[in-house]
Amino acid sequence: MESKTLTKKPQKSDKNVDKSFQILDLTIKRNHYRQEFLIEILHTAQEAFGYLDLDVLEYIANALKLPLSQVYGVATFYNLFSLKPSGQHNCVVCLGTACYVKGSDKLLAALEQELSIKSEETTPDQHISLRSARCLGACGIAPVVVFDGEVGEKQTVDNVLEKIKNWQQKGE
Numbered sequence: 001m002e003s004k005t006l007t008k009k010p011q012k013s014d015k016n017v018d019k020s021f022q023i024l025d026l027t028i029k030r031n032h033y034r035q036e037f038l039i040e041i042l043h044t045a046q047e048a049f050g051y052l053d054l055d056v057l058e059y060i061a062n063a064l065k066l067p068l069s070q071v072y073g074v075a076t077f078y079n080l081f082s083l084k085p086s087g088q089h090n091c092v093v094c095l096g097t098a099c100y101v102k103g104s105d106k107l108l109a110a111l112e113q114e115l116s117i118k119s120e121e122t123t124p125d126q127h128i129s130l131r132s133a134r135c136l137g138a139c140g141i142a143p144v145v146v147f148d149g150e151v152g153e154k155q156t157v158d159n160v161l162e163k164i165k166n167w168q169q170k171g172e
Protein backbone atom coordinates (compact mmCIF):
# COMPACT_ATOMS: atom_id res chain seq x y z
CA MET A 1 0.00 0.00 0.00
CA GLU A 2 1.27 3.45 -0.87
CA SER A 3 2.33 5.46 2.13
CA LYS A 4 0.92 8.94 2.57
CA THR A 5 3.67 9.96 4.97
CA LEU A 6 5.28 13.18 3.85
CA THR A 7 8.99 13.35 3.31
CA LYS A 8 11.03 14.63 6.20
CA LYS A 9 10.45 18.24 7.18
CA PRO A 10 13.39 20.60 6.93
CA GLN A 11 15.25 20.96 10.23
CA LYS A 12 13.68 24.10 11.60
CA SER A 13 12.99 24.22 15.30
CA ASP A 14 10.89 27.38 15.63
CA LYS A 15 7.38 26.69 17.02
CA ASN A 16 5.77 29.00 14.47
CA VAL A 17 7.50 27.11 11.70
CA ASP A 18 6.19 23.80 13.08
CA LYS A 19 2.69 25.27 13.14
CA SER A 20 3.12 26.48 9.56
CA PHE A 21 4.12 22.98 8.50
CA GLN A 22 1.04 21.59 10.25
CA ILE A 23 -1.15 23.97 8.25
CA LEU A 24 0.68 23.02 5.06
CA ASP A 25 0.32 19.28 5.79
CA LEU A 26 -3.40 19.67 6.40
CA THR A 27 -3.86 21.54 3.14
CA ILE A 28 -1.91 18.95 1.19
CA LYS A 29 -3.96 16.17 2.76
CA ARG A 30 -7.23 18.03 2.18
CA ASN A 31 -6.27 18.26 -1.48
CA HIS A 32 -5.46 14.53 -1.57
CA TYR A 33 -1.83 15.11 -2.63
CA ARG A 34 -3.12 16.06 -6.07
CA GLN A 35 -0.76 17.92 -8.36
CA GLU A 36 -3.52 20.03 -9.91
CA PHE A 37 -3.93 21.80 -6.57
CA LEU A 38 -0.35 23.03 -6.58
CA ILE A 39 -1.31 26.73 -6.82
CA GLU A 40 -3.78 26.46 -3.97
CA ILE A 41 -1.18 24.68 -1.85
CA LEU A 42 1.43 27.31 -2.67
CA HIS A 43 -1.06 29.99 -1.59
CA THR A 44 -1.58 28.33 1.76
CA ALA A 45 2.16 27.88 2.21
CA GLN A 46 2.77 31.55 1.52
CA GLU A 47 0.08 32.56 3.99
CA ALA A 48 1.47 30.20 6.62
CA PHE A 49 5.17 31.01 6.19
CA GLY A 50 4.97 34.55 4.82
CA TYR A 51 7.03 33.58 1.78
CA LEU A 52 8.16 30.48 -0.08
CA ASP A 53 11.72 29.49 0.62
CA LEU A 54 13.49 26.62 -1.10
CA ASP A 55 12.90 24.19 1.81
CA VAL A 56 9.16 24.75 1.60
CA LEU A 57 9.10 24.40 -2.19
CA GLU A 58 11.07 21.18 -1.91
CA TYR A 59 8.71 19.88 0.74
CA ILE A 60 5.68 20.57 -1.48
CA ALA A 61 7.42 19.05 -4.51
CA ASN A 62 8.11 15.84 -2.58
CA ALA A 63 4.60 15.66 -1.16
CA LEU A 64 2.99 16.07 -4.59
CA LYS A 65 5.64 13.96 -6.33
CA LEU A 66 6.48 16.80 -8.68
CA PRO A 67 9.94 17.87 -9.85
CA LEU A 68 11.25 20.78 -7.77
CA SER A 69 11.90 22.65 -11.02
CA GLN A 70 8.19 22.59 -11.82
CA VAL A 71 7.14 23.81 -8.38
CA TYR A 72 9.83 26.50 -8.48
CA GLY A 73 8.71 27.48 -11.99
CA VAL A 74 5.11 28.00 -10.87
CA ALA A 75 6.17 29.90 -7.74
CA THR A 76 8.32 32.28 -9.76
CA PHE A 77 5.86 32.69 -12.64
CA TYR A 78 3.08 34.22 -10.56
CA ASN A 79 3.69 37.60 -9.00
CA LEU A 80 1.45 36.61 -6.13
CA PHE A 81 4.18 34.44 -4.73
CA SER A 82 7.26 35.73 -3.00
CA LEU A 83 10.47 33.75 -2.60
CA LYS A 84 11.96 36.24 -0.17
CA PRO A 85 10.74 37.32 3.26
CA SER A 86 8.46 40.27 2.84
CA GLY A 87 7.89 43.26 5.06
CA GLN A 88 5.01 43.94 7.39
CA HIS A 89 3.32 45.84 4.57
CA ASN A 90 3.29 45.06 0.87
CA CYS A 91 2.94 47.47 -1.98
CA VAL A 92 2.62 46.11 -5.53
CA VAL A 93 2.74 48.48 -8.50
CA CYS A 94 1.31 47.19 -11.77
CA LEU A 95 3.62 47.80 -14.72
CA GLY A 96 1.35 46.16 -17.31
CA THR A 97 0.73 48.13 -20.50
CA ALA A 98 -2.51 49.85 -19.45
CA CYS A 99 -1.02 50.97 -16.14
CA TYR A 100 2.32 51.87 -17.66
CA VAL A 101 0.80 54.24 -20.24
CA LYS A 102 -1.02 55.92 -17.38
CA GLY A 103 2.21 56.55 -15.52
CA SER A 104 2.70 53.60 -13.18
CA ASP A 105 6.47 53.79 -13.82
CA LYS A 106 6.40 57.22 -12.17
CA LEU A 107 4.49 55.81 -9.20
CA LEU A 108 7.11 53.11 -8.79
CA ALA A 109 9.96 55.63 -9.12
CA ALA A 110 8.37 57.87 -6.45
CA LEU A 111 7.95 54.91 -4.09
CA GLU A 112 11.52 53.73 -4.68
CA GLN A 113 12.79 57.20 -3.88
CA GLU A 114 10.61 57.60 -0.79
CA LEU A 115 11.56 54.20 0.61
CA SER A 116 15.19 54.23 -0.61
CA ILE A 117 14.79 50.73 -2.00
CA LYS A 118 14.28 49.24 -5.46
CA SER A 119 11.35 47.19 -6.66
CA GLU A 120 11.41 43.62 -5.27
CA GLU A 121 13.18 44.82 -2.12
CA THR A 122 12.15 45.31 1.50
CA THR A 123 13.14 48.23 3.71
CA PRO A 124 15.99 47.34 6.11
CA ASP A 125 13.59 47.54 9.08
CA GLN A 126 11.39 44.89 7.35
CA HIS A 127 8.50 47.35 7.41
CA ILE A 128 7.58 47.72 3.74
CA SER A 129 8.15 45.53 0.67
CA LEU A 130 7.89 47.03 -2.77
CA ARG A 131 7.09 44.88 -5.77
CA SER A 132 5.96 45.26 -9.33
CA ALA A 133 3.63 43.07 -11.33
CA ARG A 134 2.71 42.61 -14.95
CA CYS A 135 -1.05 42.91 -15.48
CA LEU A 136 -3.21 42.52 -12.38
CA GLY A 137 -6.35 42.12 -14.45
CA ALA A 138 -7.89 45.47 -13.50
CA CYS A 139 -6.85 47.57 -16.51
CA GLY A 140 -10.11 49.57 -16.46
CA ILE A 141 -9.00 51.31 -13.26
CA ALA A 142 -5.36 51.86 -14.26
CA PRO A 143 -2.92 52.74 -12.89
CA VAL A 144 -3.33 50.16 -10.17
CA VAL A 145 -1.33 49.78 -6.97
CA VAL A 146 -2.17 47.06 -4.43
CA PHE A 147 -1.57 47.94 -0.77
CA ASP A 148 -1.64 44.89 1.52
CA GLY A 149 -3.99 43.12 -0.87
CA GLU A 150 -6.31 46.13 -1.23
CA VAL A 151 -6.59 47.40 -4.80
CA GLY A 152 -5.98 51.13 -5.19
CA GLU A 153 -7.52 52.42 -8.42
CA LYS A 154 -6.41 55.33 -10.62
CA GLN A 155 -3.47 56.02 -8.39
CA THR A 156 -1.40 59.20 -8.41
CA VAL A 157 2.04 59.92 -6.98
CA ASP A 158 0.36 61.88 -4.15
CA ASN A 159 -1.98 58.96 -3.34
CA VAL A 160 0.73 56.34 -3.15
CA LEU A 161 3.09 58.49 -1.10
CA GLU A 162 0.30 59.36 1.32
CA LYS A 163 -0.50 55.67 1.81
CA ILE A 164 3.14 54.86 2.50
CA LYS A 165 3.52 57.79 4.90
CA ASN A 166 0.44 56.60 6.72
CA TRP A 167 2.07 53.21 7.26
CA GLN A 168 5.28 54.89 8.37
CA GLN A 169 3.55 57.25 10.80
CA LYS A 170 1.45 54.54 12.39
CA GLY A 171 4.57 52.40 12.66
CA GLU A 172 2.48 49.26 12.41
Ligand code: FES
Binding pocket: 094, 095, 096, 097, 098, 099, 100, 134, 135, 136, 137, 138, 139, 140, 142, 144
Ligand atom coordinates in the same frame (compact mmCIF):
# COMPACT_ATOMS: atom_id res chain seq x y z
S1 FES B 1 -2.06 46.63 -16.89
FE1 FES B 1 -2.30 47.09 -14.81
S2 FES B 1 -4.09 46.05 -14.31
FE2 FES B 1 -3.80 45.52 -16.36
